[in-house]
Amino acid sequence: MARLFGTDGVRGLANSELTPELALRIAAAAARVLAAHDRSHRPVAVVGRDPRASGEMLEAAVCAGLASAGADVLKVGVLPTPGIAFLVGDLGADMGVVISASHNPMPDNGVKLFAAGGHKLSDEIEDEIEADLDSTAERPTGAGVGRIYEVSDATDRYVAHLLTATPNRLDGLKVVVDCANGAAWATAPRAYREAGAEVIAIHALPDGENINDGCGSTHLDALRAAVLAEGADLGIAHDGDADRCLAVDAAGEVVDGDQIMAVLALAMRDAGELTDDSLVVTVMSNLGLHVAMRDAGVKLRTTAVGDRYVLDELRASRLALGGEQSGHVVLPGHATTGDGLLVAMRLMARVAATGRSLAELAGVMTKMPQVLVNVRVADKATVAASTLVSAAVSAVEAELGETGRVLLRPSGTEQLVRVMVEALSQEAAQTAADRLAAVVATAQ
Structure with a gap:
């Protein structure tokens, strides 16, 4: 039998492969497994989602599953995946559940689990949850049933965190942000504006069906056109759950994850933040990044493809920056997973602080065909x-x-x-x- 959990949670066609019944069982099993690992208190879970239509149905199922297993639920609503991961730690919860299929088309959906502190679950814990899906354990009753609460200041907390993690203000920058009609539709424009940037938001009117539909980090043509039409300094593109960030310079040229990492690596090195002067990348990163970092005196550590492997190396070696060409970039000093909004703000902060254009900064590396x-x-x-x-x-x-x-x-x-x-x-x-x-x- 194939393993239920993939590299990024459980995904499938919503209401067909990923049914509310399965979502309920996953949530209940996760609550039971995590409670078994720590019986000192009643489990607390943060639950959030992206705006795709099936998310409402699956959110209800997940909350019911958690409460039925005796866990209290803190609902944070529509919020980027990294924001939900942050809130798991910020609210002192034992776990987090994100209902999102990231950059996948609207009919898909997914259930992603975070452990305490907002970290990804280990394979061993995922296997325990999968083995517990059909548990016949006695359910709690009476006061033992979990309660469900709304967190009214979830977005405020996350935006405040982003502003704290940004080294300088973005005053004077004009930016177009493509929100992919996804989870960042309100949070990204707000955060960038509060940091001082002039913001033009596109694809920021989600209706439950238009997420990732010809927009966002997998479809950059609209962003390129908008940057040119608005005379913006740069453009930022997120995917449906905003754990990724790609950029466009003032001339409409794409700046990918490798180039973003090159800019951030040099900024962090100059600020004394780049631990061991090392950057973690996957085997798919462009050779041009290797050459540029070698010339700049930055060491590269290479992993297999997948953000999980990048995260493993970052944690094992206690390093400060790593990511993928796709724009999934991790800054462990400020986030437990890839955070597209944080990366965008750090990238824009470098442009604002240096007074140099994004094209000039990204020019530190020459992309090989x-x-x-x-x-x-x-x-x-x-x-x-x-x-x-x-x-x-x-x-x-x-x-x-x-x-x-x-x-x-x-x-x-x-x-x-x-x-x-x-x-x-x-x-x-x-x-x-x-x-x-x-x-x-x-x-x-």
Whole structure:
């Protein structure tokens, strides 16, 4: 049987794969498991969601499940995922539940769990919760049933935290923010304005159905056009639950997660905040970031793809900055998970403090052309063990030398092998990637 929890909670088509019944069982099991780990007090859970229509239904189910298992619930309403993670610690709760499918299309939804302090659950705790889904344990009755409370100042608390974590004000900056009709639709414009920026918000009228619909961090064309039309200094794009941030400079050019990390790494180094002068990235980060950080004296630590692996390395080595090309960037000194609003405010603070444009700051790194080809295979393991494939990779690596890079990575969920090549030109990268993809396709 496949594991219920994926790399980022439980996701699926709402009311079909992720039903209210399943959401209730997950919440009740989580409350029972966490209560079993600490019987000193009645469990308290923070519950929040993004604005997609099915969230209302699933929120009701989650709250019912938690209360039925004897946990008290603190409802915070529509709020970015990192805001909910922050509130778990700020309110002294034992756990948090986020009802969101992040950048997925509207019909999907998800249930993500946080432990005390707003940290992601370990695989072991997730396995315990999954094993407890069909528990026949006696339910509490009477005063033992959990209560459900509304937290009226949840947004105020989160915005105050963001302002405290921003090193300087944003006065003088004009920014367009694409809220993806998602969880940040009210919070992001408010936070940026309170920090001093002039803010034009787009895709900030969620109706339950338009989340991520042709907007946000996965669809940047509207933001690019708005930045140019408004004469803004920069643009910020979030995804549906606002744990990611991508940017656009004044000329409409995209500034991705690698470039954002380069800007923040140098800002934090200059401020003495970059622990061990190290940055944590995944194997998919652009070679240009490696070159730029090497030239700047910043060390890179590389993990497998996935924010979980970045978080693990940040915690294990007690480092201050890490993330992914997708814009999922983590600042452990201020957040327990990727926080798109925090990253945006720190990025804008660097622009405001230096008086330099975002384009100039991001220019510290030169992006290498990167080509990704997905090759469908019968057996990923066979391809991974193929001497023909390894020989072809070695040959391409020798040809590219220090001016390029090759990465072959089996998909974690499908019978696919992802072939990624970076080179000095788009043509060279495409040629090499197609050549390796042809070898992978025959090595089965």
